[in-house]
Amino acid sequence: MKNSLLILVFLFGLSLYSQNLIFVGNNSYKATKPWYFKGNGDQFKYYANDATIQVGKKGQTYILSISTKVYDATSGIKGTIRVYLNDGSAIVLSKTFSKDYSDQYSTVIFQLSPSDISKLKKSDINTIRFNSGLSGQLEGTTASNRWFEIIDPYSPNVVREINWTTANDISQL
Numbered sequence: 148m149k150n151s152l153l154i155l156v157f158l159f160g161l162s163l164y165s166q167n168l169i170f171v172g173n174n175s176y177k178a179t180k181p182w183y184f185k186g187n188g189d190q191f192k193y194y195a196n197d198a199t200i201q202v203g204k205k206g207q208t209y210i211l212s213i214s215t216k217v218y219d220a221t222s223g224i225k226g227t228i229r230v231y232l233n234d235g236s237a238i239v240l241s242k243t244f245s246k247d248y249s250d251q252y253s254t255v256i257f258q259l260s261p262s263d264i265s266k267l268k269k270s271d272i273n274t275i276r277f278n279s280g281l282s283g284q285l286e287g288t289t290a291s292n293r294w295f296e297i298i299d300p301y302s303p304n305v306v307r308e309i310n311w312t313t314a315n316d317i318s319q320l
Contacts, residue, residue, distance in 0.1 A: 167201070168203075169201055169203040169210065169212050169256070171244065171245045171256055172245065174205065175205075176203030176204060176208075176210060177203060177204055177205065177320060178201045178202065178204070178212075178320070179201050179202050179203075179313070179316040179317060179319075179320060180201075180316065181201050182199070182200045182201070182272075182292070182294075182311040182313060182316075183197065183198075183199055183294040184197065184198045184199070184200055184274075184275060184290035184291055184292055184293070184294070185290060185291055185293050185294055185295065186198070186288060186289070186290045187274075187289045187290065188288055188289070194215075194216055194217050194218050194222075194279075195215050195216065195217050195222070195224075195253075195279035195280070195286065195288050196215070196216075196288065196290070197215065197216070197290060198213055198214065198215045198275060198277070198288075198290040199212075199213070199214045199215070200212065200213055200214075200272065200275060200313075202259070202264075202267065202313075202317050202320065203320075204320045208258070209258070209259040209264045209320075210244055210256050210257065210258055210259060211230070211256070211257045211259055212254060212255075212256050212257075213228060213254070213257075213275060213277060214252050214253065214254040214255075215252065215253055215277070215288075215290075216252055216253075217248075217253040217279055218251075219248075219251075220248035220253070221281055222253075222279060222281055223246070223248055223253030223255070223279060224253045224254075224255045224277050224278070224279050225278045225279060225280070225285055226241075226277075226285070227239055227241040228240050228255075228257065228275060228276060228277040229275070229276040229277075230267075230275055231272070231274040231275070231276070232266060232270040232271065232272060233270045233271045233272075233273045234269070234270040236266060236270065238263050238266060238267070240257035240258075240259070240263070241257075242257060242258045243255060243256070243257060244256040244257055244258045253279065264317070267313065267314065267317050268317050268318045269314060270314055271292060271310075271311070271313045271314045272292050272311070272313045273291065273292055274289050274290065274291045274292065275289065275290050276289045277290075292310055292311050292313065293308055293309065293310055294308070294309045295308055295309070296308075296309055
């Protein structure tokens with residue numbers, strides 16, 4: 148009985164630890180938890196407004212993943228993105244590592260340079276700017292480091308604002 152209880156406690160402890168991963172082709176990258184950024188555009192806009200961001204690492208290679216809901220595969224995230232940090236600096240990412248479209252979400256993976264990752268470890272991400280749409284009809288979108296969590300399911304207007312501590316999460320990768 149004592150051994151069964153010990154094994155149960157051990158297995159419960161293992162189930163509490165969950166590793167986040169980013170999958171790119173046949174590779175997987177250890178990653179931060181997903182950060183949900185609220186779009187700054189029209190509150191009734193359904194596509195390419197909010198964004199999910201993650202940073203991943205494998206060896207000395209770091210990547211940034213950005214994902215947003217889009218109309219179809221041709222209207223996904225296009226071109227470079229800009230990452231604005233709380234310290235006032237910005238990072239421009241243009242080296243696309245991978246692209247994907249699945250379940251109405253466009254996901255683009257960018258490779259981060261050593262200086263980019265150094266900046267990201269020192270200051271939280273404030274806002275991300277990206278383009279989406281059809282070629283020649285691109286629309287710029289910004290999504291900021293804030294998310295609203297419903298505290299009481301019976302009162303959906305009672306919310307708490309979350310600001311992600313991205314620098315801390317990246318430093319712990």
